[in-house]
Amino acid sequence: MLRILHQIFRTGVVTEPLPEEIKAELDEVGCHLEKAIRQRFHRSLVIREVDAGSCNGCELEIIAMNNPVYNCERYGIQFTASPRFADMLLVTGPVSVNMEIALKRTYDATPNPKMVVAVGDCGCTGGIFGESYASLGAVANVIPVDAHIPGCPPTPVQLLLGILQLIKIRL
Amino acid sequence: MSATVNSLRDIILSHFGSSAVLCSGTYPPCIPQILVPREQFEDVGWLMKDAGARLAAEWGVDETLLGRQFAVLACFAREGEYILLRCNIPLEDPTFPSLSKKHTPAFRFERQIMSLMGLTPTGHSHSDLRPWIKHEDWPADAWPLRKSFDAAQRMPRVAGEYRWVRAEGEGVYEIPVGPVHAGIIEPGHFRFQAMGEDILNLEERLGYTHKGIEKRFEQLSWVEGARLAGRVSGDSTVAHALTYCRALETLSGTNIAPRAAWLRAIMLERERIANHLGDIGAIANDVGFAFFQFQFMRLKEHLLRGNQQLFGHRYLMDRVVPGGISADLQADGAAAIELELANLQTEFEHLVTIYDLNASLDDRLRSTGLLTAETARELGTVGYVARASGQGLDCRIQAPFSPYDQIQPRMVVLNSCDVHARAWVRIEEIRDSIRLLRGLLATLPHGEILIPLADVPPDSSSLAAVEGWRGEIVYWLQSGLQGEINRCAIRDPSSVNWLALEQAVHNNIVPDFPVCNKSFNQSYSGNDL
Numbered sequence: 001m002l003r004i005l006h007q008i009f010r011t012g013v014v015t016e017p018l019p020e021e022i023k024a025e026l027d028e029v030g031c032h033l034e035k036a037i038r039q040r041f042h043r044s045l046v047i048r049e050v051d052a053g054s055c056n057g058c059e060l061e062i063i064a065m066n067n068p069v070y071n072c073e074r075y076g077i078q079f080t081a082s083p084r085f086a087d088m089l090l091v092t093g094p095v096s097v098n099m100e101i102a103l104k105r106t107y108d109a110t111p112n113p114k115m116v117v118a119v120g121d122c123g124c125t126g127g128i129f130g131e132s133y134a135s136l137g138a139v140a141n142v143i144p145v146d147a148h149i150p151g152c153p154p155t156p157v158q159l160l161l162g163i164l165q166l167i168k169i170r171l
Numbered sequence: 172m173s174a175t176v177n178s179l180r181d182i183i184l185s186h187f188g189s190s191a192v193l194c195s196g197t198y199p200p201c202i203p204q205i206l207v208p209r210e211q212f213e214d215v216g217w218l219m220k221d222a223g224a225r226l227a228a229e230w231g232v233d234e235t236l237l238g239r240q241f242a243v244l245a246c247f248a249r250e251g252e253y254i255l256l257r258c259n260i261p262l263e264d265p266t267f268p269s270l271s272k273k274h275t276p277a278f279r280f281e282r283q284i285m286s287l288m289g290l291t292p293t294g295h296s297h298s299d300l301r302p303w304i305k306h307e308d309w310p311a312d313a314w315p316l317r318k319s320f321d322a323a324q325r326m327p328r329v330a331g332e333y334r335w336v337r338a339e340g341e342g343v344y345e346i347p348v349g350p351v352h353a354g355i356i357e358p359g360h361f362r363f364q365a366m367g368e369d370i371l372n373l374e375e376r377l378g379y380t381h382k383g384i385e386k387r388f389e390q391l392s393w394v395e396g397a398r399l400a401g402r403v404s405g406d407s408t409v410a411h412a413l414t415y416c417r418a419l420e421t422l423s424g425t426n427i428a429p430r431a432a433w434l435r436a437i438m439l440e441r442e443r444i445a446n447h448l449g450d451i452g453a454i455a456n457d458v459g460f461a462f463f464q465f466q467f468m469r470l471k472e473h474l475l476r477g478n479q480q481l482f483g484h485r486y487l488m489d490r491v492v493p494g495g496i497s498a499d500l501q502a503d504g505a506a507a508i509e510l511e512l513a514n515l516q517t518e519f520e521h522l523v524t525i526y527d528l529n530a531s532l533d534d535r536l537r538s539t540g541l542l543t544a545e546t547a548r549e550l551g552t553v554g555y556v557a558r559a560s561g562q563g564l565d566c567r568i569q570a571p572f573s574p575y576d577q578i579q580p581r582m583v584v585l586n587s588c589d590v591h592a593r594a595w596v597r598i599e600e601i602r603d604s605i606r607l608l609r610g611l612l613a614t615l616p617h618g619e620i621l622i623p624l625a626d627v628p629p630d631s632s633s634l635a636a637v638e639g640w641r642g643e644i645v646y647w648l649q650s651g652l653q654g655e656i657n658r659c660a661i662r663d664p665s666s667v668n669w670l671a672l673e674q675a676v677h678n679n680i681v682p683d684f685p686v687c688n689k690s691f692n693q694s695y696s697g698n699d700l
Contacts, residue, residue, distance in 0.1 A: 003525045004462055014469055049355045053380045055696045057405025057486060062355050063449075064475070067468035081353035097326070098306050098379045098699075099358055102350045128399055132322050133315055134383030152488060153405065 015071040018157055044076040045167065048086035048110065052103045052139065053096030053129075057153040058120040062090065070156040077163065083109040088163070089116045091143075093123035095136040107143045115146045115166060119159070124148045179247060179254040180205070182222050183215065197255070198421045198633035204244075204255040209267060212258040213294070215245065216273040219256075224249040225551040226270060227636070228645050228662035229280035231288035233318045235262070236651055237630050241290055243267045244660075245277075246634065246645060251569035255634060255647075260290060269295040276551040276667050279303055287385075289314030304378035304699055307331030315386050322386045336374050338364035343371065346681065350379045357695035361684075368680040373673045381699040388659035393419055393627060394493055396656060400646070401488050404663060404697035409435075409442040410639025411697075412491040415659075417572065418635035418646040419493050423627045428619040431495035432573045437508075437611050438487050438496075440604040443640035444515075445474045447597040447604075450692050454594050455526070457686035458535040466522055470515060477511050495621035505612045512605055523598055536591040540687035542675040543588055552671045554642020554664045555600070556691055558584050559592035567638040578610040593690040627654040641694065642668065663697030 049062055065072045066079065080086055083106045095103055107116070118139035121127040126137030139145050147169075149162035177185075180203050184191055190208050197204040207215060219226070224247040232242050241260040246253060260267055269292035271277040281292040282303035289312070291300070305313070308328040314320055338345075343366050350358035358379040364372045384403055388396055400415035401408040413435055420427060452467025475485040482490050482498040490498050526532060542552070547560035557564045563584050567575045583599040585592040632649040642664030651657035672691045676684055 003528070007466065007521065007525060008462070011466065011469070050351055051355075051357045051380070053382055053696075054357070055402040055405040056357050056694065057402065057408070057488070059355055059357065060406060060486065064468075064472065066355075067472050068465045069469065069472045079355060083351075094382060096380055096382050096699075098381050099350065102358065102379070106351055128395075128402060129382045129384070129387060132383045132387065133313070133320070133324050133326055134381050134386075152402075153486070155485065 014068050015074065016069055018160070044078050045088060045163075046078050046080045046086050047088045047090050047163075048080055048083045048106065049090045050092070050103060050106050052091050052093050052099045052123075052142075053135065054092035054094075054120060054122060058092040058123070061153045061156055061159060062092075062119070065156040065159050067156075070160065072156075072160060075160070075164065077160075083107075084111065086110050087114060089114065089143075090119055090163075091116060091123055091139045091145075092119045093137070093139045094126045094129045094131075095139055095142045097134050097136060100136060100142055103139075103142055116143060117147045117149060117163065117166060118145045119149050119162075120154060121150050121152045124150045127152070177222075179219065179222060179224055179249060179252055182218055183207070183254070183256065186214065186218055187211065194257070196628070196631040198631065202253045202255060202634050204257060204632070206257050206259065209258040209260060212243070212256075213268040213270065213272070215247075215256045216270040216277075219247045220273040222249060224252075224254075225548075226274035226276045226280070227253070227551070227553075227643070228647070228660070228666075229270065229277055229284065230647065230660040230662075231284040231290045231316065232649065232658045232660070233288065233316060234657075235318050236657060241265055241288070243284065243290060244647070245270060246647070246662075248636075251566070251571075253570070253634065253636065265289055266291045266293050268293055271295050274551065275549055276670070279666065279670065287314060288316045301334060304381050306378055307333045315383060320386075322383065322390065333376065335362055335376075336364075336372060338371050340366075342366050359695045363681060363684070365681055368682070370676050370679055370681055370684065373676050373684075375669055375673060377669065377695060378699050380696045382696075384700040385659055385661060388656050391656065393423075393624065393656065396659065397492050398489055400661075401491070403661060403700065404665075404694040405486065405488075406446055406694065407442070407639045407641060407644070407663075407697065408486055408488045409438045409491055410637055410641075410644055411661075411663075412489075413439060414635050414637040414639075414644045414646045415648075416491055416493050417637060418633045418648045419624070419627070421635060422631055422633035422648055422650065423625040425494055425622065425625045427495045428622060429573070429616040430499075430618045431620045431622075433611055433615050434496050434500060434620065435491055436574050436578070437500075437608060437615075438482070438490060439637075439639070440607050440611070441474065441478060442487065444601050444604045445471050445478075446640045447601050448474070448519075450689065451526075451594055451597055453692075454536070454590065454686060454689050455532060457689050458532065460529075460532065463522070463526065470518055470522075473511070473515065477508070481507065492621070493624045495619070497621065499620045500615070505615065508608065508612060512608060516605055519601065526598075533591070535686070536594060537587070537589055539590045539683055540593075540675045540679060540690055541588050542671050544586070546674050547588070547671060550671045550674065551667045552642075553667060554638075554640075555593055555596040556642065556664075556668045556671055558582070559596045560588040561586045564643065565638050566636045566643050570636060572637075574611060574614070578607055578614065580607060590686055590690040629654045639664070641665065641692070641697075661697075661700060663694055663700075665693035665695070665698040668693050669698055
């Protein structure tokens with residue numbers, strides 16, 4: 001137990017301020033954010049992540065958003081197991097034919113008002129997989145999408161920024 | 172008793188005599204491809220079983236554009252020795268004798284061949300011919316890997332039902348999980364039959380992330396193919412791109428520069444460390460130890476940032492390309508890696524001590540999720556799943572390619588067969604990868620990193636196997652008459668290891684499933700293709 005406590009104190013807080021180049025933009029978003037999240041989302045934005053057929057690259061970065069360095073919870077962003085508690089769906093793609101029904105059901109199970117963000121080049125356009133017998137391509141081909149975050153995969157900073165900007169637009 | 176062990180090739184040739192034909196145009200020369208009569212294809216099953224070989228992969232191929240018919244190929248491996256056995260299949264009678272009676276991995280390989288290529292195995296064990304990857308709402312005659320199938324078409328959904336394995340009796344209940352899971356992970360469906368807290372049976376049903384990757388390869392150029400290979404399973408992007416490129420370079424006779432080979436190995440080991448770090452933390456987290464999750468995530472993040480600085484991408488996507496690599500290590504790169512490794516090692520060893528001395532982790536991880544050595548061998552498992560169950564399999568050691576023939580990895584084999592062993596194999600492999608990285612840096616050659624890819628000869632094929640962080644990845648490439656891609660068959664480690672998870676959770680309690688699953692951490696995308 002002492003070793004664990006020692007390690008915790010030795011490590012300290014490793015959460016970083018976000019990079020300078022986007023900080024100005026973020027500060028602008030950030031000052032709206034607290035108000036927005038408080039008013040619109042009862043103090044926290046709850047996200048349900050849906051892998052609709054990705055290669056799992058985007059999932060790695062969405063998980064990294066939760067690591068202590070990016071610590072997305074500092075903005076009140078949480079991930080939930082159930083779409084019924086979610087304000088936002090974060091969908092990675094391309095949407096496979098075999099996931100189409102599950103994605104639509106997840107969308108229907110999410111209460112209104114809801115936001116959908118298509119993540120990654122494949123979620124935005126279908127990427128290298130394109131559209132075929134097995135792939136329906138972009139997330140927007142299957143459910144309504146409010147914002148796109150391209151990248152292969154998008155970095156945690158790009159993800160955070162994309163989510164925060166959407167909230168700002170929706171204020 | 173004779174001490175000499177016959178090669179797999181000799182065993183086949185002496186059994187079949189003149190009815191076996193050694194195929195030409197197959198690479199590398201050390202991996203023979205032997206054609207055997209279709210009606211005797213089942214014989215290769217027991218011959219290879221008796222020889223102690225495992226079925227590494229089995230796939231179908233449509234050779235109508237090459238002026239031939241269908242064929243099924245089976246790849247067997249024994250230590251570092253690989254052999255391909257094929258039987259030709261006429262168009263008017265698309266059936267072949269099943270290997271599943273002797274080789275359990277054939278169970279799903281053949282369901283997949285039937286679902287996607289429309290070749291029916293005869294004498295399949297348990298007569299289980301339910302579609303695999305292909306879901307029940309696809310038209311029954313949709314066989315996407317056939318050349319006559321138009322990849323761009325939209326298939327109509329038809330009515331259909333998947334017949335689950337059932338358990339009945341007083342107190343038996345079912346838990347369906349997925350395809351959308353609770354965490355930030357890939358989609359798949361698990362169906363548990365349970366009594367009280369004990370799992371009686373688990374049946375997996377995958378295929379949700381099937382994106383038509385193997386068909387997509389056939390529309391791409393060889394160079395574009397490397398990008399796609401790097402997206403078969405995003406967490407193994409280096410390993411998949413490397414296996415594809417090795418098969419392609421063997422096929423075309425391209426000899427990459429030594430510096431490129433060294434840097435590829437450096438990337439492969441960095442990918443191994445990053446994924447293992449994430450997994451160890453996640454395993455601890457699944458028994459309620461968030462401390463390790465955050466500590467290990469922090470170390471992983473440092474490594475990813477190192478990748479970004481050194482090679483320009485956090486996961487090293489598109490850095491391994493046909494003919495070499497696309498990003499060179501700068502002059503100060505080696506020193507930067509040395510410093511990074513020194514920090515990583517200190518931090519890592521500190522955490523391992525805490526991990527090792529923690530009694531509650533011991534209590535939860537030991538004897539949980541047992542996969543006996545016998546089952547691991549029987550199921551043809553690979554990677555850390557196999558090594559944690561006493562199987563000495565690592566193709567970096569057994570079938571080494573440059574630079575692993577000079578900088579040799581250490582085989583990590585444990586025998587406790589449980590979640591703890593699967594975590595501890597990762598710990599030892601991180602230690603060994605740090606050692607390998609130092610060795611690779613110390614001997615890093617100077618020179619070119621990328622040379623032009625030589626022309627691919629028409630109607631030829633090649634096989635490559637690479638030990639990614641998850642285990643052995645196999646690619647088989649076949650060129651068409653114009654030297655284009657006619658077939659790219661992929662076997663991710665997940666295709667065999669998923670079957671082992673079903674066995675490992677027997678008699679465990681339902682709440683331990685997540686930690687068992689995490690200790691396997693198989694890829695859905697790599698399995699579903």
